[in-house]
Amino acid sequence: MPELPEVETIKEGLAKRIVGVTINDVKVLNPKSFIGNHQEIIGGKVAAIDRRAKILIIKTISNPSPPVGGSLRTSQQSAINYLLIHLKMTGQLIYRLKIDDLRFKNENTQRYDVEKLPNKYTRAIISFTNGAKLYFNDLRKFGWMKLVKVKSQMSNVKTKINEVIGANLGPEPFSDEFSPEYLKKIFSKTVRAIKLVLMDQEKIAGVGNIYASEALFEARILPTKPAKKLGNSEIQKLREAIVKVLEKGIKYGGSTSADEAYRNITGEKGKMQEHFAVYEREGGKCPRCGGMIKKIRLGGRGTYYCPKCQK
DNA sequence: AATCGTTCCTGATAGC
DNA sequence: TGCTATCAGGAACGAT
Numbered sequence: 001m002p003e004l005p006e007v008e009t010i011k012e013g014l015a016k017r018i019v020g021v022t023i024n025d026v027k028v029l030n031p032k033s034f035i036g037n038h039q040e041i042i043g044g045k046v047a048a049i050d051r052r053a054k055i056l057i058i059k060t061i062s063n064p065s066p067p068v069g070g071s072l073r074t075s076q077q078s079a080i081n082y083l084l085i086h087l088k089m090t091g092q093l094i095y096r097l098k099i100d101d102l103r104f105k106n107e108n109t110q111r112y113d114v115e116k117l118p119n120k121y122t123r124a125i126i127s128f129t130n131g132a133k134l135y136f137n138d139l140r141k142f143g144w145m146k147l148v149k150v151k152s153q154m155s156n157v158k159t160k161i162n163e164v165i166g167a168n169l170g171p172e173p174f175s176d177e178f179s180p181e182y183l184k185k186i187f188s189k190t191v192r193a194i195k196l197v198l199m200d201q202e203k204i205a206g207v208g209n210i211y212a213s214e215a216l217f218e219a220r221i222l223p224t225k226p227a228k229k230l231g232n233s234e235i236q237k238l239r240e241a242i243v244k245v246l247e248k249g250i251k252y253g254g255s256t257s258a259d260e261a262y263r264n265i266t267g268e269k270g271k272m273q274e275h276f277a278v279y280e281r282e283g284g285k286c287p288r289c290g291g292m293i294k295k296i297r298l299g300g301r302g303t304y305y306c307p308k309c310q311k
Numbered sequence: 312a313a314t315c316g317t318t319c320c321t322g323a324t325a326g327c
Numbered sequence: 328t329g330c331t332a333t334c335a336g337g338a339a340c341g342a343t
Contacts, residue, residue: 001336086338089320121321138320140321141321199337300336
């Protein structure tokens, strides 16, 4: 389940490989997985890769097609498109430079087999003029690609990204905006369980079920604690814990948890799951106090914590 | 306005 | 073996 660190890992992997490359073709295998007219980016060049919350942003620039019959008078500008990608639970973006890249042939072939592409979960394929292909796989079909056309003069997308994405996303955890003062402001307004607030994308961008549990463990705060009951020092600790676990997630290339879904763009698993303190460790020992890790359901989500040292 | 319940989807798993 | 029911979960959406 890709959260901020997983999407960031994918972003970095893609940035190294497809920026400056021209899109040759886009094939949509499952229409519901692609919103918008995928043909619009064919012939376009990838200009930048970005991330906002858990959404990956591929910026493309298309030059106007040459006039047919020489009768076209209107001057055309190049078109800028943003391909937004949300992987939700089981989405994968797998990049292959050559079709015969079988580096994972000897890996145990499990549910999310990536050695043969496309596979039965491939929902869209983007081809590039250099022969590379980007496969969008998604078992459960919750993920999506969405093409958003932007007025060509809108150069500073960062400031208008909520508008482009069409959602009101909260601050990025690595930004200055993500301050103790900000957290105090949003927490004080609600009695909801703190974990649900951490996962609310309109409050904090990019934190999902895994890193919410891990951050609350790090800060020694009970996931069910009403947000407005957090004290100043708890808020300070929690802010640091969120940044810390997200950085750790990026450092270890994201986490491939029990559902095996997450892969980086070359198809490899992350390693962060090997460093989970509580997530998916029900019944295990707390690495801090030795207590037994407990699993509860909170807002319909599996929630892991140590009852002994999280208060 | 804030919060909760439902929905989307597929595969694993349990129970018979 | 083979069937059915249940469960997991991000976030949009509708209901309260």
